Structure formats: structure tokens, C-alpha cells
Amino acid sequence: MPSRLAKIASLIVIVVSFIAYVAKAPAFPIASENLLPWSTWFLISAIANLVLWQRVMKLLAFSLLVIWFYAFAASIVPETSTAKVDVANIPRTPEAFVEAGEAIFNGKGKCNTCHTLDPSAPKSRCPDLSDVGARAATRQPGVSAKDYLIESTYEPHKFLVPGYGNIMPPVWKPPISLSETEIETVIAFLQDQGGQVDLTQFEPPVDIGSPGAIVEELPPLLVGDIERGKKVFVDGAKCIACHEVAGIEKPAGQTLDEGVEVVAAPDLSDIASLNSMRYIEESIVKPNALIVTGYGSVTVKTGGASVQGTLLSQENEIITVRVKDGAGVESEIKIPLSELDPEPIEELKNLKQQGYFWIEVTSADTGTKISGDLVEENEENVTLQVGGETQTVSKSNVKVQATIIDFDENKIVGELVSENEDEVTLIVDGEEQVIDTFDIDEGPTYSRAFGKRLDVTSPMPDNFPLLLSVADMSDLLAFMASLTGATEDTVVEAEVSDVEAEETAE
Numbered sequence: 480m481p482s483r484l485a486k487i488a489s490l491i492v493i494v495v496s497f498i499a500y501v502a503k504a505p506a507f508p509i510a511s512e513n514l515l516p517w518s519t520w521f522l523i524s525a526i527a528n529l530v531l532w533q534r535v536m537k538l539l540a541f542s543l544l545v546i547w548f549y550a551f552a553a554s555i556v557p558e559t560s561t562a563k564v565d566v567a568n569i570p571r572t573p574e575a576f577v578e579a580g581e582a583i584f585n586g587k588g589k590c591n592t593c594h595t596l597d598p599s600a601p602k603s604r605c606p607d608l609s610d611v612g613a614r615a616a617t618r619q620p621g622v623s624a625k626d627y628l629i630e631s632t633y634e635p636h637k638f639l640v641p642g643y644g645n646i647m648p649p650v651w652k653p654p655i656s657l658s659e660t661e662i663e664t665v666i667a668f669l670q671d672q673g674g675q676v677d678l679t680q681f682e683p684p685v686d687i688g689s690p691g692a693i694v695e696e697l698p699p700l701l702v703g704d705i706e707r708g709k710k711v712f713v714d715g716a717k718c719i720a721c722h723e724v725a726g727i728e729k730p731a732g733q734t735l736d737e738g739v740e741v742v743a744a745p746d747l748s749d750i751a752s753l754n755s756m757r758y759i760e761e762s763i764v765k766p767n768a769l770i771v772t773g774y775g776s777v778t779v780k781t782g783g784a785s786v787q788g789t790l791l792s793q794e795n796e797i798i799t800v801r802v803k804d805g806a807g808v809e810s811e812i813k814i815p816l817s818e819l820d821p822e823p824i825e826e827l828k829n830l831k832q833q834g835y836f837w838i839e840v841t842s843a844d845t846g847t848k849i850s851g852d853l854v855e856e857n858e859e860n861v862t863l864q865v866g867g868e869t870q871t872v873s874k875s876n877v878k879v880q881a882t883i884i885d886f887d888e889n890k891i892v893g894e895l896v897s898e899n900e901d902e903v904t905l906i907v908d909g910e911e912q913v914i915d916t917f918d919i920d921e922g923p924t925y926s927r928a929f930g931k932r933l934d935v936t937s938p939m940p941d942n943f944p945l946l947l948s949v950a951d952m953s954d955l956l957a958f959m960a961s962l963t964g965a966t967e968d969t970v971v972e973a974e975v976s977d978v979e980a981e982e983t984a985e
């Protein structure tokens with residue numbers, strides 16, 4: 480009797496573990512440590528079946544074992560063999576380039592991990608590229624479709640699609656590391672999405688083989704220890720409170736420091752296969768430098784009221800903000816950008832960096848107001864899109880408004896005419912008024928323009944460099960470098976290459 484039970488149990492286990500293995504089910508029992516992969520369960524039960532059963536069932540167990548062996552052998556051969564495209568001798572025809580570009584888009588280039596090619600796909604953190612071949616020509620005034628696509632792949636930070644953060648990696652840099660020809664094929668594939676494929680050869684804007692480019696990409700000194708880094712991630716810095724990583728459970732009852740709220744944050748399971756270590760390091764050390772679309776905090780003023788929440792998306796000049804009311808109930812509100820209140824701007828500096836997208840200035844020569852979307856900015860000038868054309872205004876040639884509060888608590892607001900150590904001259908309501916500097920209590924404060932802005936900040940704490948010791952930080956980075964979404968053996972490879980990097984750095 481017991482042997483019959485054992486027989487049936489082993490039969491059930493072999494069938495279940497075989498199906499689970501083929502279906503790539505998570506390891507069993509589910510626990511963050513001590514995982515037993517289904518392949519191990521399968522092997523144990525296969526041996527039990529071979530021992531316990533005779534004839535027909537033995538044969539069945541044996542055949543399953545053979546099938547499993549082939550599946551297992553195939554799974555340990557790196558998958559790149561299917562995704563790898565050889566572009567060394569590719570014929571220069573649109574068909575060949577588009578075909579190779581598609582394979583790279585979905586394979587080595589990892590473009591499809593961020594981008595979709597389906598306009599009805601749910602909005603993700605990256606733009607859908609289904610008609611980018613046509614759209615590319617309209618992105619920047621005076622920039623052709625092809626030049627735009629070249630810039631998007633070589634120097635994606637130069638122009639950001641409105642509403643999206645600066646998170647696309649330059650695809651020639653590690654870890655993606657596409658070659659010049661591979662990038663050419665991807666560009667052909669992108670042009671094929673609604674546009675014309677144009678195979679005219681071009682000079683890449685970045686010399687990707689130059690020593691400068693390589694030095695910039697040297698990884699940080701990853702002398703850290705992955706296991707210790709995992710502890711920093713979970714217990715020390717409590718990154719796990721906001722971020723998911725496959726295979727790591729959130730400890731129950733974890734709380735963050737006062738003033739820090741747990742928020743939705745990107746899953747980091749395969750962050751290292753998409754981004755360079757430099758990017759990851761910067762994300763931790765300076766969270767505000769790069770903000771992943773859909774996760775940033777924003778405060779905007781509209782109709783005199785302030786709205787604070789998470790900037791979920793920006794589409795067709797309308798932003799969607801997720802706000803929480805006093806009771807903690809969340810809702811989404813949509814605000815057209817045109818309805819934001821213009822705010823006074825004191826200094827005409829780094830306007831884009833501060834999130835300004837619309838500016839109003841008054842020309843000092845003509846006295847006319849000029850307003851429009853901010854197109855370009857340099858030390859001397861700002862360029863605005865006014866109606867159908869662009870207009871460039873010198874930053875030093877705008878009317879300045881000054882606000883002064885005197886000792887009688889009078890607020891005087893007027894156009895600045897001149898100022899020196901002794902007095903400030905303003906035009907208030909059409910009349911010139913001279914104010915003695917001895918009479919000034921506060922000010923003058925200046926406003927050189929009015930602007931509308933989206934000031935997006937990261938909800939991630941920015942004090943990790945202070946909280947973590949250098950050793951903790953390098954352990955943490957070593958752990959982050961191991962997050963490639965892959966299996967244990969690629970982690971070992973990452974460790975080996977860290978050691979190599981260390982050696983070459985010495």
C-alpha cells in the first residue's frame with residue numbers, strides 16, 4: 480500500500496514539475512531564500528518514477544526525462560543566438576536594413592523593453608514609436624527626420640519628447656553598445672514606421688570609438704560586495720520600501736524616515752541591463768537630475784490655487800496629476816498647460832532647467848509684450864515660438880519690473896528706469912518716481928519676465944550620499960549592477976567583469 484501511494488505521489492510530482500518547468504513557473508517553495516527550481520523537483524521525481532514504476536510508466540518517465548534534457552540544454556545556451564544579427568556584410572538595401580533594424584530593436588538594442596510600436600498600447604514611461612518615421616520630421620524646427628533620429632539614438636538627452644524624462648540611454652554606450660552600422664539599421668527601421676527609408680551615409684555626431692567617449696563610460700570602482708549591497712538596499716537605505724526587485728520580499732512593517740513618504744517607484748529588477756552604472760549612480764546620488772516619466776512630483780499654480788501631486792503624463796499640452804486629498808483618497812486631475820498661472824521670473828537664467836516652457840517678456844526698445852513657448856535659450860538670448868514664427872529676444876534688453884517695500888510698509892511696483900547707490904528710479908502708473916535707498920526696507924526684487932513652468936522633482940530622498948558610508952554605497956552599486964533581470968549565472972559573469980574593471984583601473 481505505501482509503495483502504491485509513493486508511486487502515485489511521484490507520478491503527480493513529475494507531471495506537475497514538468498509542466499511548471501516548461502511554463503517557467505517561479506521556483507518552489509516560494510521564499511526569498513532557498514529556492515528549489517522546478518528542474519530540481521523534476522529530476523528528483525523522475526528518478527523516483529524510474530525506481531518505483533515498471534514498464535509503461537517507467538517508459539513515460541524516461542521519455543519526459545529526455546524531453547526535459549533537451550529543453551534544459553537549450554535553455555543554458557545563451558539566448559543571444561536568436562537575437563544576434565550580423566550587420567558586417569549587410570547589403571545596402573532598404574529591405575535588408577529594415578529587417579536587421581527590427582531584429583536589433585527587439586533584441587540587442589533593447590528598445591522594445593521601453594518603447595512600444597502600437598498606438599493603442601497602454602501609455603508607458605517611453606513614447607510609442609509606431610509612426611515615428613513621419614513624426615520625426617516635425618519634432619524640432621529645421622531638423623530633418625533623419626537628423627532627428629540620429630540625434631535620438633546617439634544623443635537622446637539633447638531633445639526630450641515633451642512629457643518624458645531624460646532616461647533614454649545613448650544606445651552606443653554600454654550596456655547596450657550598438658555599433659555605428661547597427662544604429663544605421665535601427666534608424667532605417669524607425670524611418671519605416673510611417674516614413675521613407677533613406678540610406679544616405681552620415682557622419683555620427685559622436686565619435687564612439689574616441690578615448691574621450693570611453694573614459695566617460697568607465698564604470699565606477701565596483702569593489703563592493705553584492706550580498707552586503709542587497710542588505711543596504713533592503714535594510715540600510717530601505718530602497719525596497721518604494722522599489723520592487725523580483726525575488727526580494729518587502730520586510731513587513733518597514734517605515735521610512737520622517738517626512739519621507741512611500742510612493743510608487745520603478746521596478747528595478749533589470750535596471751542594469753538597460754542603463755549604465757553612471758546613470759544608476761546618478762539616480763541614487765542626485766535623484767533630481769533624471770526623473771522617470773510618470774513618477775515625478777510636481778507643484779503647479781492654476782487660477783491662483785496650488786496643485787501638488789505626481790505628474791503622471793503630459794499629452795497634447797494637457798497634464799495629468801495624481802493628487803491625494805486630506806483623507807488620503809487619490810484622484811487624477813487634468814490641467815491644460817495653457818491654464819497655468821504665469822509667475823514672475825527674477826533672473827533669466829537656466830529657464831529650461833527650471834521647467835519653464837512659456838515666457839512673456841516686454842522688449843525694452845519697443846515696449847511690446849512678446850510671449851510664446853520657449854524654444855531655445857543661451858547666455859544672451861531666449862527664442863520664443865510666437866504664432867507661426869520664432870522670435871529671439873536679448874536677455875539684457877527686456878523691461879524689468881522692480882518691487883520695493885519702504886519703511887512705511889508701502890509696496891511700490893514699477894518699471895525699472897535706473898538705479899545707483901543712492902536712488903532707484905521707477906515708472907509707476909506712467910509717472911517717474913525716485914526712491915531714496917535710505918527709505919527702502921525690502922528690495923528691490925526684480926522680475927524680468929513672467930513664465931509658466933512645470934517644476935518636476937523626484938520624490939526619492941536626496942540624502943543617500945550623507946546617510947550611506949562609502950563602503951555601503953559601493954556595496955549598493957555592486958548589488959545594483961547585478962540587477963540584470965537574468966539568472967544567477969549572469970550575475971557571476973557581472974562579478975567577474977567587475978574584477979576585471981578593477982584590475983584595469985589599477
Ligand code: HEC
Nearest residue numbers: 588589590593605606631635638639640643647650665753
Ligand atoms: C530605458 C528606456 C529606453 C530605452 C532602452 C530606449 N529608449 Fe528611446 N526613449 C526613451 C524615452 C524616455 C524617450 C523620451 C525622452 C527623450 O526624448 O529622450 C525616448 C525617445 C526616443 C525617440 C524619440 C521619439 C519621439 O517621439 O520623438 C526615439 C526615436 C527613440 N527613443 C528610439 C530608441 C531606440 C531605437 C532604442 C533602442 C536602440 C531606444 N529608443 C531605447 C527611453 C528608452
Ligand code: HEC
Nearest residue numbers: 716718721740742744745759762766769770771774937939
Ligand atoms: C520614497 C521612495 C523611494 C525610495 C526610498 C528610493 N527610491 Fe529610487 N526612485 C523613487 C522614485 C519615485 C523614482 C522615479 C523618479 C525618479 O526618477 O527620480 C526612483 C528612481 C530610481 C532609479 C532610476 C530608475 C529607472 O528606472 O530609471 C534608481 C536606480 C533608484 N531609484 C534607486 C534607488 C536606490 C538604490 C534606493 C535606496 C538607496 C532608492 N532608489 C530609494 C522612489 C524611491
